[in-house]
Amino acid sequence: MTSAVDVIVIGGGIIGSAITYYLSQERVKVSLVERGDVASGTSSACDGNILAIDKMPGYDSQLTLKSQKLLDELVESVDYDLEYAQRGSVLVVEDEKQEPVARDWFTRQKEAGLPMRYLAGREVFEDEPLLARDVIGLVECASDASLNPMALVYGLVEASRSTGAMIRPFTEVTRILQDSTGAVCGVETTRGVMNANQVVLAAGVWTPALAVAVGVTVPIKPRKGHILVAEQSPRPARRKVQEFGYLLTKFGGAEGRRVEAEMDRHGIAMVFEPTEHGNFLIGSSREFVGFDRRCNHHVLELMARRALRFFPTIRDIHIIRSYAGLRPHTPDHLPIVSPVPAVPGLYIAAGHEGDGIGLAPITGKLVSEMIVGEPTSIATEPLKLDRFDK
Numbered sequence: 001m002t003s004a005v006d007v008i009v010i011g012g013g014i015i016g017s018a019i020t021y022y023l024s025q026e027r028v029k030v031s032l033v034e035r036g037d038v039a040s041g042t043s044s045a046c047d048g049n050i051l052a053i054d055k056m057p058g059y060d061s062q063l064t065l066k067s068q069k070l071l072d073e074l075v076e077s078v079d080y081d082l083e084y085a086q087r088g089s090v091l092v093v094e095d096e097k098q099e100p101v102a103r104d105w106f107t108r109q110k111e112a113g114l115p116m117r118y119l120a121g122r123e124v125f126e127d128e129p130l131l132a133r134d135v136i137g138l139v140e141c142a143s144d145a146s147l148n149p150m151a152l153v154y155g156l157v158e159a160s161r162s163t164g165a166m167i168r169p170f171t172e173v174t175r176i177l178q179d180s181t182g183a184v185c186g187v188e189t190t191r192g193v194m195n196a197n198q199v200v201l202a203a204g205v206w207t208p209a210l211a212v213a214v215g216v217t218v219p220i221k222p223r224k225g226h227i228l229v230a231e232q233s234p235r236p237a238r239r240k241v242q243e244f245g246y247l248l249t250k251f252g253g254a255e256g257r258r259v260e261a262e263m264d265r266h267g268i269a270m271v272f273e274p275t276e277h278g279n280f281l282i283g284s285s286r287e288f289v290g291f292d293r294r295c296n297h298h299v300l301e302l303m304a305r306r307a308l309r310f311f312p313t314i315r316d317i318h319i320i321r322s323y324a325g326l327r328p329h330t331p332d333h334l335p336i337v338s339p340v341p342a343v344p345g346l347y348i349a350a351g352h353e354g355d356g357i358g359l360a361p362i363t364g365k366l367v368s369e370m371i372v373g374e375p376t377s378i379a380t381e382p383l384k385l386d387r388f389d390k
């Protein structure tokens, strides 16, 4: 097989499918190449939260707000049931030690324009009556939402196909091809060569392996996370609930939490997400343990114990499934959405760590704007690959 398009997108996860969608909306001839089925990587081993509340105040949260707005449009334009629900989300403040840090977080996010509220005392239990009685506060962000991440991938892929994009599952890219000037001229795959002058590498945690072969170092490491899925049951909370300590496991400073050393070691923080089908998901863990995607039962048990600390009423609810995925982690927690100056025609869109579902719309839009040559929806300096050289 030898075929030519304008742009080849490598990786059929949420990021690759969003890029394919926005490019095909611009009538660019695009092909999405995925080595397995679409949504077979991290985008099917995660939660589906679209959160601004857990982003660093500043560029990080502004990027998410833009993405949330784009998602509102996608919910209308993509003809697929995304199981989308916008109920807001809350961070649980566990004790007096966390309170000043949480109040500071709330103030900075509110000043940055996020729709935030701080709830204390009785308000906490009016909002979520089944929370453990000793929690002392909630930080709420009203614009936060959730959806089924696989449905979003399928919806974007189907919409792209209907506007002419070629979708090539079960096709592994074995090499990015360059011409005699070093510019990109296509990819070699397990099903033959495909030609294009622009290639977007959106292969999540597997991005560095393909980039290094063209002399490009991409500082992405897999950061493993586990999820427990509970049976259909009365919901212990009506919307997304995370412990405030989740931010500490994500950004650092977890030693300030009141948890067992063993939980700290595996980066465990309670994350609760109700689904539209009446089940709920419990997360999560955060560890650098290579590319192993198997569940560690010890970690799952610790996660269940942590969830019980905040929701004692779920003790008798059955867990029906568990899975683990690999977050594409970068050293500064921001994704890489960038051309690669050393290899003309090559773009990287990866490294979204625990935020790729929420940031997929803005990532797809930005890459499409870069390729089409339009002004970008937000400044992209903080997302450039070369920031790591500085």
Ligand SMILES: Cc1cc2nc3c(=O)[nH]c(=O)nc-3n(C[C@H](O)[C@H](O)[C@H](O)COP(=O)(O)OP(=O)(O)OC[C@H]3O[C@@H](n4cnc5c(N)ncnc54)[C@H](O)[C@@H]3O)c2cc1C
Pocket (backbone or CB within 6 Å): 010, 011, 012, 013, 014, 015, 016, 033, 034, 035, 036, 037, 038, 039, 040, 041, 042, 043, 044, 045, 046, 047, 048, 049, 050, 051, 171, 172, 173, 174, 202, 203, 204, 205, 206, 210, 224, 225, 226, 227, 283, 284, 324, 325, 326, 327, 328, 349, 350, 351, 352, 353, 354, 355, 356, 357, 358, 359
């Ligand atoms: C436990 C957990 C919970 C999470 N919860 C959330 C959340 O609530 N909200 C949120 O926003 N984010 C969340 N995330 C993060 C989110 O899942 C990721 O950021 C996102 O899925 C990354 O998408 P991606 O498209 O970059 O990678 P992937 O989904 O991994 O897609 C990359 C694709 O590239 C393909 N590929 C690799 N190599 C090749 C090759 N050589 N040729 C062809 N194809 C190739 C892979 O098969 C894969 O399908 C969570 C992650 C985890 C692990």
